[in-house]
Amino acid sequence: MSKQKYISLILILGSLTAIGPFSIDMYLPGFPAIAKDLNTTAARVALSLSSFFIGISAGQLLYGPLLDRFGRKKPLYIGLTIYIAASVGCALIHTIDGLIALRLVQAVGSCAAGVASVAMVRDLFPVKDSAKVFATLMLIVGLSPMLAPTIGGYVTEAFGWQGVFITLAFMGAAMLAACVLWLPDTYTPDTTLSLKPLPILTGFWSVLREPQFYTYTFAGAMAFCGLFAYVADSPLVFMDIFGVDGKTYGWIFAFLSIGLIGSSQVNSMLLQRFSNEQLVYTSLICQVLTSLVFLVLTLNGWIGLGGTIALLFVFLCCLGFNSPNTSALSLAPFEKNAGSASALLGAIRMGMGALASVAVSVFNNHTAVPMVGVMAGASVLALLILLIGRKQITAPVAVSEGQLAEAVH
Structure with missing residues (x-):
């Protein structure tokens, strides 16, 4: 594997792992603004975070078998598409109950990126390199909660809290395009796997x-x-x-x-x-x-x-x-x-x-x-x-x- 291809794969997989943390942390500075616009309390807005955690929890159990049964890229494409649509929906919603529901859907979509990135490390890199690759991905994941709320604070002040979800939608779209264009699929689906x-x-x-x-x-x-x-x-x-x-x-x-x-x-x-x-x-x-x-x-x-x-x-x-x-x-x-x-x-x-x-x-x-x-x-x-x-x-x-x-x- 050439150095250029190695770096591009790390960047794509690292970006996929960062979608979840960014989705959790980037909108936190907008809690007061969301509460004001949707006529609710910050504590009620926090339930949209809880629903996101529930979606991730269920999604991890869902995507594991799907990625083995249908290959890595098809479930990933579907998950990212769901994520993009739900992110746009969050920006357009006018009720707190709607936001809570859409955050759950957004989480299920984002989960495909996180689970697939882990599985594809095993597919794309030699076993001897996996620890180094995981360490690099962990660094990206670790930087996400440091960067996301800070970026979210500036985006919220400039464009309102809706701007955060539009930004997340663009991130999802960029990741989907990168996966279609540059991410190889070396895994052969196991059609015998029971779902x-x-x-x-x-x-x-x-x-x-x-x-x-x-x-x-x-x-x-x-x-x-x-x-x-x-x-x-x-x-x-x-x-x-x-x-x-x-x-x-x-x-x-x-x-x-x-x-x-x-x-x-x-x-x-x-x-x-x-x-x-x-x-x-x-x-x-x-x-x-x-x-x-x-x-x-x-x-x-x-x-x-x-x-x-x-x-x-x-x-x-x-x-x-x-x-x-x-x-x-x-x-x-x-x-x-x-x-x-x-x-x-x-x-x-x-x-x-x-x-x-x-x-x-x-x-x-x-x-x-x-x-x-x-x-x-x-x-x-x-x-x-x-x-x-x-x-x-x-x-x-x-x-x-x-x-x-x-x-x-």
Whole structure:
């Protein structure tokens, strides 16, 4: 493969992986404007984020079998077309209920891009290069939450919140054109693969029964609920409670993303001295302590903007350590059905995250307490799941380098 072709493939696959994060984060600075235009509250607008998480959760289970049965490009084309249409619909909608529904459809469409990009790394690159490719894609994914809210803040100020969804539609259209023109399809569809519900569900059930999978998957997903609570409620906390404008909120969000991204990179270095299990346990302890201190300070009104940013930064650093390690440990026992395990892992994480984002919206009281309460409660439950579940693992399976690369992605 020539260097030019290698770079073009990385750019296309990286852009596909970025569609989801951009769709989640880019419209966050527009929450107050959306609430005003649609005659609702910022908490109600946050439900459109929850519906997006639900769509991603369901979409991961949907596209896995479709990509194997019909090849990579046809489901990808269909997903991107759905994404573009839903993005335009979001820009034209005049009711909050319509926005919530269209965001779910938009998520299902975007999911094709994320799932296909992972599958196509295996198709297009040698096995020995997969870890390097995944690391590059992870860097692009990591940069997305830093760039998206900042860009979204400027777009919202210049063109209104509708401009964000038009921008996303153009991104989807550009990706669709790039895939049609320059993305090869080297995968031969497996026409023998059954798409009947029973065989698919049986495969998922065989994965779910593995103690190492359910222990680290549910512990990691519960810990990750704090991130979804933060993303869903941060526009309210920073723009309504602390009164920062959309641009400033975008920069704060970008700064906090450094904690999550930076710690995940440090995690790779620490794995040379410590095991995945050790890093999971230590990071969860730190996450529980941080969130409980955060909750006490918030309940008593002893914390301001600076303290909130500082504690959120520490909390996200903890997630940057435990998330890739819980994912890798979840996938470690699987070889033949790693695709099903990966899809189920993603669906559980996004599904529980959706519940967390719904919770902060339902219990909204115009303070940061719902967000911090969900962060603290979920962190404590994650630690309990880990402590109880580890006793059920009789023969733990170590993590290979390739599994860690895929889990980090």
